[in-house]
Amino acid sequence: MPEPSIVVRSLTKRFGGFTAVDAVSFDVRRGAIFGFLGANGAGKSTTIRMLCGLLDPTSGTATVGGFDVGREPERIKRVIGYMSQKFSLYEDLTVLENIRFFGGVYGLPSKVLQARLPWVLELAGLNGRERSLTRTLSAGWKQRLALGCAVLHEPEIVFLDEPTGGVDPASRRRFWELINGLSERGVTVFVTTHYLDEAEYCNDIRLIHAGRIVAGGGPRELKAEIIRHPILEVATDRPVDALEVLRREPWVLETSIFGAALHVGVADEAEGRRLILARLAREGIVPDRVDRIVPSLEDVFIRKIEEQA
Amino acid sequence: MKAPPRAFIGPVMRKEVRQIRRDTRSLVFMLLLPAFLLIVFGLALNFDIKHVPLAVVDLEGSRLSRGLVEKFRTTEYFDVKATLDRTGDIDDLMAREKIKAALVIPPTFSEDLLAGRSPSVQFLLDGANAMSGTTAAGYAAAILQSYAQRTTLEALERRGAGGATLPLATQVRVWYNPELKSARFLLPGLMAFILMVILTTSTAFSIVREKERGTMEQLAVSPLPASALIVGKLVPYVLISLASAHLVLGLGGVLFGVGVKGSYLLLLLGMVLFLVAGLGQGLLISAVTRTQQVAFLLSVLTTILPTFILSGFVFPIRNMPAVVQAVTYLVPARHFLVVLRSVILKGAGLPAFWEQMLLLAAFAASTLALSVVMLRRGEGRGPRRRAGRAA
Numbered sequence: 001m002p003e004p005s006i007v008v009r010s011l012t013k014r015f016g017g018f019t020a021v022d023a024v025s026f027d028v029r030r031g032a033i034f035g036f037l038g039a040n041g042a043g044k045s046t047t048i049r050m051l052c053g054l055l056d057p058t059s060g061t062a063t064v065g066g067f068d069v070g071r072e073p074e075r076i077k078r079v080i081g082y083m084s085q086k087f088s089l090y091e092d093l094t095v096l097e098n099i100r101f102f103g104g105v106y107g108l109p110s111k112v113l114q115a116r117l118p119w120v121l122e123l124a125g126l127n128g129r130e131r132s133l134t135r136t137l138s139a140g141w142k143q144r145l146a147l148g149c150a151v152l153h154e155p156e157i158v159f160l161d162e163p164t165g166g167v168d169p170a171s172r173r174r175f176w177e178l179i180n181g182l183s184e185r186g187v188t189v190f191v192t193t194h195y196l197d198e199a200e201y202c203n204d205i206r207l208i209h210a211g212r213i214v215a216g217g218g219p220r221e222l223k224a225e226i227i228r229h230p231i232l233e234v235a236t237d238r239p240v241d242a243l244e245v246l247r248r249e250p251w252v253l254e255t256s257i258f259g260a261a262l263h264v265g266v267a268d269e270a271e272g273r274r275l276i277l278a279r280l281a282r283e284g285i286v287p288d289r290v291d292r293i294v295p296s297l298e299d300v301f302i303r304k305i306e307e308q309a
Numbered sequence: 310m311k312a313p314p315r316a317f318i319g320p321v322m323r324k325e326v327r328q329i330r331r332d333t334r335s336l337v338f339m340l341l342l343p344a345f346l347l348i349v350f351g352l353a354l355n356f357d358i359k360h361v362p363l364a365v366v367d368l369e370g371s372r373l374s375r376g377l378v379e380k381f382r383t384t385e386y387f388d389v390k391a392t393l394d395r396t397g398d399i400d401d402l403m404a405r406e407k408i409k410a411a412l413v414i415p416p417t418f419s420e421d422l423l424a425g426r427s428p429s430v431q432f433l434l435d436g437a438n439a440m441s442g443t444t445a446a447g448y449a450a451a452i453l454q455s456y457a458q459r460t461t462l463e464a465l466e467r468r469g470a471g472g473a474t475l476p477l478a479t480q481v482r483v484w485y486n487p488e489l490k491s492a493r494f495l496l497p498g499l500m501a502f503i504l505m506v507i508l509t510t511s512t513a514f515s516i517v518r519e520k521e522r523g524t525m526e527q528l529a530v531s532p533l534p535a536s537a538l539i540v541g542k543l544v545p546y547v548l549i550s551l552a553s554a555h556l557v558l559g560l561g562g563v564l565f566g567v568g569v570k571g572s573y574l575l576l577l578l579g580m581v582l583f584l585v586a587g588l589g590q591g592l593l594i595s596a597v598t599r600t601q602q603v604a605f606l607l608s609v610l611t612t613i614l615p616t617f618i619l620s621g622f623v624f625p626i627r628n629m630p631a632v633v634q635a636v637t638y639l640v641p642a643r644h645f646l647v648v649l650r651s652v653i654l655k656g657a658g659l660p661a662f663w664e665q666m667l668l669l670a671a672f673a674a675s676t677l678a679l680s681v682v683m684l685r686r687g688e689g690r691g692p693r694r695r696a697g698r699a700a
Contacts, residue, residue: 052530077532088527092331093324104320105531 005030005188011060020046022211035202036192043211044192081150081158087142091135106153120148140171160191176201196298215304230269234262235288314534321541344556346503358444364391364411373419386448409435496567497649498622501642506612508587513608516595535684570656579648582669586641589676596683616642644668
């Protein structure tokens with residue numbers, strides 16, 4: 001088994017009295033797509049910033065590509081690519097000028113840069129728009145160009161901090177295909193997101209909540225962990241009222257709202273369906289349908305966070 | 310394959326030039342605003358006093374006293390606005406600002422003068438504006454003095470003492486600025502003042518803007534050395550401000566008749582040192598601030614007042630308390646002012662201002678070095694995370 005790309009042990013960051021990251025430990029396999037999931041303010045960005053050498057850890061250790069975060073940040077900078085929450089491109093430069101500049105910033109010789117140019121343009125789908133000012137591009141294009149600039153120097157590890165924020169669903173899907181492509185070429189991808197559905201694209205996941213890792217594993221393992229009882233989706237036009245009623249029943253194991261539907265965990269599917277319909281009928285609520293569903297990762301995470309609290 | 314820092318300067322410079330070129334407003338601001346300000350302030354800032362409105366009260370009415378009044382009538386420094394019979398009328402005219410000065414000739418004027426006694430001619434002044442008041446008093450004293458000397462000499466000659474001379478007569482000759490025109494004295498200071506403000510504000514945004522937009526963070530995770538970033542950002546601004554400074558210099562010659570008397574090369578060297586000092590101060594401000602507003606405020610605060618008050622532009626430094634004098638060494642315009650006045654007005658060589666050149670170079674080097682250090686320490690820490698540094 002090859003050495004992991006990233007090794008993190010008891011990494012902690014405190015800002016004054018506030019602990020943003022609390023003794024976090026994990027390994028990231030070479031070539032993996034490692035998803036770091038959590039709500040805004042959970043500690044995702046702080047972790048990524050420590051790993052990129054932008055922030056000094058308060059305590060704990062981490063190595064990235066075999067280099068120590070605290071002692072060898074300059075060496076780490078040569079083996080990583082980084083894309084931040086904001087698209088860190090120069091809006092007043094053209095597509096080509098941005099690519100050239102970031103090539104220069106990574107010290108790429110012009111021959112290498114010339115060879116990489118078509119690849120980045122292809123990846124970003126910007127062939128024919130090389131001379132457009134970056135500010136005129138849509139969010140999805142900016143995002144792909146930012147990724148292209150971040151991997152221009154062929155880093156072995158790429159950090160993507162909330163790369164899909166503010167981008168339309170089609171572009172998001174396309175972006176994840178690009179990330180898959182990188183992973184297939186052996187690049188380790190460390191990605192943070194607060195879109196839980198994006199976790200399905202990752203092959204290793206950690207859920208971070210209030211600075212602590214509360215769950216981890218592959219998407220399938222995480223799901224398996226919760227398929228200990230069935231989950232029924234109750235579609236109704238009064239989900240909030242239905243939730244208020246059902247959550248007080250002892251036979252309801254868990255409840256949560258997903259859009260206009262209610263997810264209800266019960267011990268047995270047939271019995272649960274009967275009980276739900278009977279209880280809601282007493283409140284005058286008639287659900288459109290009650291279906292057994294495969295739990296989404298969101299169900300897993302909500303349960304995990306509730307367990308923590 | 311670790312590239313040396315200077316290999317990174319090229320890409321940064323090219324990027325800066327492209328950004329500046331596309332930001333037409335800022336480019337015009339940097340290039341033309343100094344010239345525009347020089348014209349406006351150059352015309353407005355005039356400490357020369359001419360045509361001071363004057364009232365005359367001649368209580369004697371003799372040939373000699375009328376001669377003295379005539380002297381005041383023919384000089385361009387005073388305009389005789391009123392001829393009064395009583396000194397009591399002066400008050401009212403002065404209060405209504407009809408006149409700024411009054412000349413009172415006593416009834417014993419000729420008698421005293423011919424007898425060799427000093428006649429007590431009264432010169433009353435509106436001292437509300439101390440500066441112009443002092444200047445006007447100086448002119449009046451000079452006129453009185455020369456008139457008294459000449460009449461005394463004439464009187465002596467008439468008595469047969471031909472070729473008589475007065476025991477003591479001062480001959481004042483003013484060098485470098487014979488007409489004591491305030492433009493000559495003020496223009497170098499004005500140039501330094503305007504350039505300093507524009508220089509510092511133009512670079513004060515350059516790094517903090519990248520912090521606000523998030524591109525700074527992208528650079529912080531790259532191998533780009535902080536020194537290359539600073540130098541790459543500095544060079545294009547030096548070239549632009551050099552053009553701007555020449556425009557100002559040319560205008561000074563054409564519009565205000567203040568041409569360069571001394572060595573142009575020395576002036577160029579001093580100018581480059583001053584420009585780098587001013588731009589360096591802006592870069593340092595940009596490296597330590599988090600928002601463009603704060604950067605702008607700081608650059609205005611650290612240039613306008615210090616340069617106006619502490620550079621010797623208007624107020625002589627040797628009259629300041631020792632502590633304040635020490636502070637003036639931190640004002641680059643102070644040193645540049647000496648260089649400018651020496652080269653432009655006096656045509657002096659390096660021995661006259663080598664110390665100032667060294668001080669300018671030291672200021673420039675330390676602001677740039679400090680910017681690099683501050684940039685490295687706060688790398689990429691944008692608006693939000695900065696607080697974490699203290700923890």
